[in-house]
Amino acid sequence: MVSLEPTPALQLPVIDFTSPNLKPGTVEWDSVRGGVRRALEEYGCFEALFDKVPVELRKAVFDVSEEAFQLPLETKQRVVSRRKYRGYVGHIPTLPLFEVLGVDFAENEDKVNEFTHKLWPQGNANFSETVMSFSEKVSGLDFMTRRMIMESFGINENYIEKHLNSTKCLVRMMKYQGVEEAEEELGLETHTDRNMLTILCQNDVKDGLEVRTSDDKQWIKANPSQDSSFIVLGGATLHVLLNGRVLTGVHRVMRMGTNTRFSAGLFSVPKTEDLICAPDEMVDAEHPRLYKPFDFEAYFQFTTEGPGRRDVASLRGYCGL
Ligand SMILES: O=C(O)CCC(=O)C(=O)O
Numbered sequence: 001m002v003s004l005e006p007t008p009a010l011q012l013p014v015i016d017f018t019s020p021n022l023k024p025g026t027v028e029w030d031s032v033r034g035g036v037r038r039a040l041e042e043y044g045c046f047e048a049l050f051d052k053v054p055v056e057l058r059k060a061v062f063d064v065s066e067e068a069f070q071l072p073l074e075t076k077q078r079v080v081s082r083r084k085y086r087g088y089v090g091h092i093p094t095l096p097l098f099e100v101l102g103v104d105f106a107e108n109e110d111k112v113n114e115f116t117h118k119l120w121p122q123g124n125a126n127f128s129e130t131v132m133s134f135s136e137k138v139s140g141l142d143f144m145t146r147r148m149i150m151e152s153f154g155i156n157e158n159y160i161e162k163h164l165n166s167t168k169c170l171v172r173m174m175k176y177q178g179v180e181e182a183e184e185e186l187g188l189e190t191h192t193d194r195n196m197l198t199i200l201c202q203n204d205v206k207d208g209l210e211v212r213t214s215d216d217k218q219w220i221k222a223n224p225s226q227d228s229s230f231i232v233l234g235g236a237t238l239h240v241l242l243n244g245r246v247l248t249g250v251h252r253v254m255r256m257g258t259n260t261r262f263s264a265g266l267f268s269v270p271k272t273e274d275l276i277c278a279p280d281e282m283v284d285a286e287h288p289r290l291y292k293p294f295d296f297e298a299y300f301q302f303t304t305e306g307p308g309r310r311d312v313a314s315l316r317g318y319c320g321l
């Protein structure tokens with residue numbers, strides 16, 4: 001039985017990516033890589049200290065997301081998409097105070113401008129530039145983390161390069177409206193993400209995101225310890241690609257009273273239609289293959305419109321061998 005309250009003494013592992021010498025092949029790299037491996041094996045999550053995103057850019061992301069969420073509902077509805085991870089989602093009956101705007105292919109200037117023009121037909125260069133810059137900078141951490149975890153399992157360089165080029169960036173901006181006289185309550189239900197990696201930051205509201213321990217018994221508050229912190233979560237696709245050798249970070253968001261919480265995340269998502277399949281390095285006598293080749297969009301469908309829940313038990317039922 002999982003306790004409802006987070007356990008105050010528990011903390012996520014903190015991994016420092018700020019060393020100027022953090023390049024493949026260095027002692028620093030190997031040491032950080034070891035930390036990434038342990039954290040993803042034991043928690044499916046960690047806090048990253050990463051100083052390549054200037055404080056002003058972080059602030060700008062929350063400013064532009066606030067500006068976007070203030071647009072009339074009819075305007076935001078111009079970017080509603082059938083694929084619910086992108087575009088606008090809001091006013092969900094079970095989560096009336098939650099809204100999200102997801103910019104897909106955030107690494108691609110034309111796609112970002114197209115999105116921006118739907119919201120602001122007269123243009124909004126600041127919005128486009130902020131989203132693209134956030135995507136570019138945070139991708140540095142996403143790429144480094146994925147390179148490290150794959151290297152740590154002995155996956156070859158060609159495969160890693162190809163893998164890194166097989167994903168796109170989705171930038172999602174989330175708003176959890178604060179309300180008067182509210183008790184602490186659920187802002188976003190318990191789930192695992194479906195993509196490869198998710199990298200999150202939040203505005204100056206301290207609390208919110210919580211991550212479940214791997215024994216499913218306790219909650220850890222994922223409160224960033226420094227201004228340069230991001231929370232990194234392993235998703236279902238990475239779990240399948242690495243043959244179940246890393247965990248998916250189970251998480252939820254608690255909404256605290258009157259404070260409106262904004263968060264922003266970079267989600268790396270498969271962009272090709274190639275099926276996801278663990279490379280041979282991940283499979284041996286001790287680690288038999290756990291999953292059939294996996295189609296990200298079909299799995300997304302299964303957990304959105306189909307009966308699938310966003311947890312590992314449901315993933316096993318869906319594509320387990
Ligand atoms: O708002 C957050 O910090 C987390 C959002 C989240 O879990 C998600 O969008 O999948």
Ligand SMILES: [Fe+2]
Nearest residue numbers: 191192193251
């Ligand atoms: Fe999530």
